[in-house]
Amino acid sequence: MSHALPFCIVIVEEWLNVMQQPPLVRFEQIAVTYPNGVQALADVSLDIPQHQAVSIVGPSGCGKTTLLRVLAGLEHVSRGRVIVAPETRLAMVFQQGLLFPWMSVADNISYGLMVRGASPQQCRTAAREWCDRMGLQRFIDVYPHQLSGGMQQRVGLARALATNPDILLLDEPFAALDAQTRLLMQELLSDLRAQGLCGTMLFVTHAIDEALIVADRVVVMSSRPGRIITDLTPDFAGGRRADQVRTLPAFHAAFDHIWQQIKTEVSAQMHEGVL
Numbered sequence: 001m002s003h004a005l006p007f008c009i010v011i012v013e014e015w016l017n018v019m020q021q022p023p024l025v026r027f028e029q030i031a032v033t034y035p036n037g038v039q040a041l042a043d044v045s046l047d048i049p050q051h052q053a054v055s056i057v058g059p060s061g062c063g064k065t066t067l068l069r070v071l072a073g074l075e076h077v078s079r080g081r082v083i084v085a086p087e088t089r090l091a092m093v094f095q096q097g098l099l100f101p102w103m104s105v106a107d108n109i110s111y112g113l114m115v116r117g118a119s120p121q122q123c124r125t126a127a128r129e130w131c132d133r134m135g136l137q138r139f140i141d142v143y144p145h146q147l148s149g150g151m152q153q154r155v156g157l158a159r160a161l162a163t164n165p166d167i168l169l170l171d172e173p174f175a176a177l178d179a180q181t182r183l184l185m186q187e188l189l190s191d192l193r194a195q196g197l198c199g200t201m202l203f204v205t206h207a208i209d210e211a212l213i214v215a216d217r218v219v220v221m222s223s224r225p226g227r228i229i230t231d232l233t234p235d236f237a238g239g240r241r242a243d244q245v246r247t248l249p250a251f252h253a254a255f256d257h258i259w260q261q262i263k264t265e266v267s268a269q270m271h272e273g274v275l
């Protein structure tokens with residue numbers, strides 16, 4: 001019995017280490033007030049563990065973009081702090097692809113790698129791999145104006161993922177697309193996640209179904225100043241195909257639950273004449 005105790009302690013310590021692994025990102029009671037006096041965020045606390053995909057939904061103007069910009073270091077917090085694990089590399093995808101119009105698809109995709117010193121050969125190989133994954137093989141040498149909106153967003157996504165970021169920030173990346181292309185992009189993103197190609201993600205959207213389909217967890221924000229009012233990890237999340245998730249009763253229950261929360265917030269804004 002005398003040697004069993006240290007063994008148990010080692011196991012317990014290892015288990016505690018796993019349990020206590022710090023999150024990749026921690027927002028700690030942050031508030032953001034812009035210089036014009038608009039308070040965008042109030043008291044937001046959120047831990048994002050490694051490899052988790054988190055969707056953020058909430059009424060227009062509640063501070064979703066502000067939250068991403070704070071994490072990207074583009075906005076200062078007025079209160080609280082943001083803790084990011086050392087050496088964390090971020091990449092961002094916006095509503096519009098924001099591609100470089102003078103660069104080919106291949107050069108757009110490999111831009112981040114080129115900036116980091118990759119050779120032309122490495123850049124070309126990476127661009128080819130990402131074009132294969134994104135179904136853009138035939139378009140590798142064309143320019144952004146020759147692409148549809150959906151294709152441009154695929155290039156934008158590929159450009160972000162080609163740098164192998166630790167966390168991918170997406171700000172309504174599919175909002176400007178037509179409904180069918182949007183569904184295809186949601187499935188593409190789910191497939192990329194299933195292949196382990198985009199681990200940790202912070203995904204801002206207005207679409208509740210999209211939030212549930214692309215992420216493991218959905219965080220709902222109040223109207224401005226944004227606070228977190230619901231933090232939901234549905235049990236269907238993770239590892240399922242988007243078209244399967246849409247058919248689940250639990251998906252519809254989660255959708256209704258989130259919509260009731262947002263509706264309350266938006267209705268209150270309407271009554272106050274803010275919307």
Ligand SMILES: Nc1ncnc2c1ncn2[C@@H]1O[C@H](COP(=O)(O)OP(=O)(O)OP(=O)(O)O)[C@@H](O)[C@H]1O
Pocket residue numbers: 034035036038039040059060061062063064065066067224
């Ligand atoms: N640079 C800025 N200066 C002043 N006010 C700003 C600035 N950026 C955003 N705001 C205001 O802060 C609030 C939150 O803006 P933010 O863009 O973060 O909201 P959002 O949730 O992303 O909105 P949407 O859903 O419409 O994209 C809004 O009232 C907005 O007008």
Ligand SMILES: [Mg+2]
Pocket residue numbers: 064065066171
């Ligand atoms: Mg926004």
